[in-house]
Amino acid sequence: MNLRSSWVLETGQTREDTRLTQVGATNALNPVQVRSGILPGSYDGKYRLSGFWMTSASAMEAIVSEGRAVIQGDVSEGVYPVTLPVSETVTFAPGDAQFDRIDLVVLRIYDRLYEGTRNEAVIEVLQGLPETDPKAPPAPARSLPLYEVRVPVGASAGTGGIPWGTALNDLRSTVVSAGGILPVEGPIQPGAYPGQYQDTPDAQLQRWDGGKWVSYPQAVGGVVPASVGSVPGGYIGQYRAVADGSLQRWTGTSWASAYPGPYFNDTLDAGYTTSTTYVDKLETRNVKNPLQVSFVAPESRQAILTFGSKIELALETGTAGIASTGSMCVRITQGSNVHRELSDELACVGSKSADPTDAVSASTTQRIHTLTPGLTYTVTAYYKTSNANVRAWFDNTFIQVTPQY
Structure with missing residues (x-):
């Protein structure tokens, strides 16, 4: 297994392990825990997130690309930094004879101080149950979900395997250092403190006000630029510019012309x-x-x-x-x-x-x-x-x- 981690092995942690995994990503979740997630970035700077990207390798195998992440344990357990310096191949079991199933691919920490007998960081495929309406299995403790993979009835190397173009559901989420602006991928989570910032997939900068994420123009009373596109307003009376040069005002339910008429x-x-x-x-x-x-x-x-x-x-x-x-x-x-x-x-x-x-x-x-x-x-x-x-x-x-x- 290529996945490297700090402070899991009782003996044998190398200086290389420590250098690879000191990521400095501690985006607060609460006063004593941080958010689990993958460090953003890509080789050419075109994408928010390329770490732990998964693509097909064969009919029933996939390649998980290199990346760095942190996985938060329970309150008293601390946070586990992990790094995959080279890609890893994962294998999926053949499909059921009657029903589809959904498997869950996770980054997982085994720490026998809290559970079991292993001390190891792994990329793991958790097999779901075959059902008429299949659901992915729940993510275990000390793990970070990467992908859901739908394995169809009878899928195997001899029958064409998993249809990779439609089978994957990307669950990866991002994490940055304290005070950093989070590039959102995956589900939007609540902020940890007023003044925290995030950048949404539709290129909208938002600030956590203690109860909700607020679009940046609201905080300064400014006008939402036309480049942001069509997103809901943050409050009644907020203004935005539109492509034709006119202004619109948020009514509470929709954008309407700020100065209607003649x-x-x-x-x-x-x-x-x-x-x-x-x-x-x-x-x-x-x-x-x-x-x-x-x-x-x-x-x-x-x-x-x-x-x-x-x-x-x-x-x-x-x-x-x-x-x-x-x-x-x-x-x-x-x-x-x-x-x-x-x-x-x-x-x-x-x-x-x-x-x-x-x-x-x-x-x-x-x-x-x-x-x-x-x-x-x-x-x-x-x-x-x-x-x-x-x-x-x-x-x-x-x-x-x-x-x-």
Whole structure:
């Protein structure tokens, strides 16, 4: 066995054993124990973790590559540093005749001071039970899981063996020295003290605040950069940048635009009305009926409202010489409640004198106020003519709401 360890053998520990295994990796787990794990790193610097990587050697054998690790014993047992200076081959038993099984590959310390009769550090294959829904065996004391390996029914050297491309489940985890930033591989574990840092697989730097891992931008009130990608926010009100250059704000459940709006809706199709009271539907085949815009009220409780239309008055046959107007106004509602009612004082108006004139474009800009932040309001367009004998046509009609931040 090539695996080397310190302070396991009662006699025979060499100076070489000691030099190989003094790794200095004591990432705290609690005041008296450290986290078990593998020291990160790779030969070319491209990967977080290459130590104890496992690949196929033959149908029923695998190669475990070199690496260094620490294995924490019970509270009173201390921590065992181990080193594999050259790769090791492990062998798996043939598959069961009826069911798959899952084997567990571990780094294991045998210390007869606490258990059994051996003093040795080994790479060991723990064979699971063949079942319809197989589970890996539990990791024993003083061990560090490396891989789960699914051994299919009837697997053997003569039947093609283990399908290595799909059979492996990587369980390796990392460990660094005290105060170091942990490159996370495997399951995320709780921190040991406030101020501990880790770097997640999605390239997010996190800090342990005493109860949870918090993304680094939260700690400084900064903006999560777009390069981090899509990850949950750490608190309501946290901001992040997105690829299009805009800002988003964490609502507690999702990322939403930090400065939503302007909200806009329009129709380029013309419609008319002969109603002398405001109606929200025009007579035509294609125009949007009703034309509406919904928006979320900002914290300022204010927004700028602009609406308008190209208005044309069409006199009916035999009604020449009638002066008339076409009016567009909006009603603002919040649910079933009316926030602002229709009013001629707030309308935009196109007029026609007794002599024919061309269509006119009319619009108005107004301030909406006393909104309730966070609630959704709806703006609906309404139209009327001043004379039932005159068709008021509305074309290129629009509504825009711009929240004020």
